[in-house]
Amino acid sequence: MSEAQANIGVIGMAVMGSNLARNLASREGNTVAIFNRSAEKTRAVTAEFPDAGFVASETIEEFAASLQKPRTAIIMVQAGRATDAVITQLTEVFEPGDIIVDGGNALFTDTIRREAAVRATGINFVGAGISGGEEGALLGPSIMPGGSAEAWETLGPILKSIAAVVDGEPCVTHVGTDGAGHFVKMIHNGIEYADMQLIAEAYDLIRRGTGKTPAEIADIFAEWNTGDLESYLIEITAEVLKQIDPQTGAPLVDVILDQAGSKGTGVWTVQTALDLGIPVSGIAEAVFARSLSSKPAQRAAASVLPGPDGDFVVADADAFVEDVRLALYASKVIAYSQGFDAIVAGAEQYGWDIKKGEIAKIWRGGCIIRARFLNRITEAYAENPALVALVTAPFFVDVMTSTQAAWRRVVVAAAEAGIPSPAFSSSLAYYDGLRAERLPAALVQGQRDFFGAHTYKRVDQDGTFHTLWSGDRSEIQAVDSH
């Protein structure tokens, strides 16, 4: 048996796991134990990265023995059954006080369940969201750990050593207990979905409205990336649009099948938000847009459906591109605002003390949704921790003031041209719903009371009421709500 020489272990040597292990090994003071279900993979990684000084094990017992106490191991395997299997293995060889970290994209309710089960054995369990893809795992991800304060004491310094750093601050914080970390990572992914869909809509509108080539639009995105919209997703969009397919010489984006896949975190975000009663319409439209794209039979059948007459060509291309930029900015603010609403609701529902400003801070670097304006979100929550909707913070009111007219023009143009812009338009509808002095929800309440005696409240009196709708004359009853 190898002697206990590693201070941290990683299980799962697929690319995310091996990159995270290499990241850990590159930091001063870390010796990293590694283990994979198939020993072949472990041997391959050890041979490929000899400088990492990995302590490789071929059995879970050896792996546990190679770790100093309290033992800390990060699981980087597929979410779901594979994760459960590794947790079971680890709980058999670990001791009370040791720490198991799940660094995969687990569903937060699974993490709550696992945390409770593992805690019962005296072992700590931490669900940690890790964002930044393969490169982030290697060079510095954004990390969203949940779990106990006790586990964070040991784990904090290790995670801080490998996280991305922005303005001297590592992009990791103890998000909250049990599933809080994975919950916040799930919302991160939901925002990621919305942001990607919004960018895709912006590209589509510009391409179809101005006739610009993908390469020309790449330049526009590169330019946008020097301003308010500066973000990782805008940056990589320029790269993707620039890419030429070596086989055909065509822009790669024209060769890629237009059916977007997903691994499920966006769906989870929307399902969770529905349960919490939080309108995350931008995120939901992004998820639905991927679903629609992946229905080739329906899309083919729908070719018989009429669209608007004539071609869509904007009169002033530069002005239109600027309008699209502003519409993207406004819609993006809404996506974040809705995401933070979901975080607030989740924290309340599950009893987590989540610091919204800290979340925005750790999303500034390493993660997929890193963006310049996250600093503004941190500032907004620092100024007013009780902010009821992010979009109502003074900075974002100014953003909306300078973007909303252009946003409307873009949504109108898209509707008239028959170009789908579900995320742009649903975000605008949400925005207008939020600021409406009076909503037609009053009529919905009337309808509910009519057919189901569901009752309603009045604007001018306290209490609960029901109208006797039958006959010519309506009669109103006060209903005892107890």
Ligand code: 6PG
């Ligand atoms: C990240 C990403 C990462 C991954 C997701 C989304 O934060 O690094 O969100 O977790 O890309 O699985 O993938 P899908 O688009 O396939 O759902």
